[in-house]
Amino acid sequence: MDSGAPSAHLIRSNATIGGTKVRYVDWVEGPGEYTNHRTYRIGLEATYPLSTRTGLSGFRETIQLFGGGRKVRFQESVSGLPRPQTIKRYTTFRARQFGTIVGLYDYADPPLPIFRQAHLPDLNSLEKDDPTPMGVAGRYRWKDFPLRYSYEFASATPLFADPARWNI
């Protein structure tokens, strides 16, 4: 502006995700070009983060339930067909809760184990993947931080639950 102060139309590269990008500098061909003028077109681009309520860019969870029924094994013989044999009338109810939670600008905390009393903490698993770089060389920022988690459960009584949902 006349005062030298920046106007409202301003890109501060540090406030963007990955800095200001110069997309193109084109020199336009037309009558009289390079005689007393030269026409150009320039394209700039900048991406700003928006705050989201959950701070997540992805979430998906799966609950697997298995076990609890009879344990059957097949008895094989030299010349006859294999025969099913019940070796245990009841088995342990087992469950596995696993999923991926993707933090928008940092790693997010995974959900808590869904069956507290049946939780087997020694089988917990957490895996972090690289976030995605965004921006130009030397000015990039990171986005989308994936974390995979897995919990295992065992119980003498049935386990039932629905997976957690992404509470957008």
Next chain:
Amino acid sequence: MGNQIRYRNYTHDDGEVSFDISRVANFNPESGVAETLTVFWRLSGELLVPDGSDNQSYLTTAIATLEAAYAVQGGD
């Protein structure tokens, strides 16, 4: 005087350039939540030779100066 456009240490001459700005929200394909906002600046202008200047050498220098300014990414 009017508003001037500047990128890094390069200031376009007064009235030499016009511009338009557009904004596009980027939505997460799974959640439908807007996560980022991309702003596009499109500048359009002319390098003009002042009266009494050597056209060719003036334009050659002016083009090189502008190219050098915009060759650097990540400026304000």
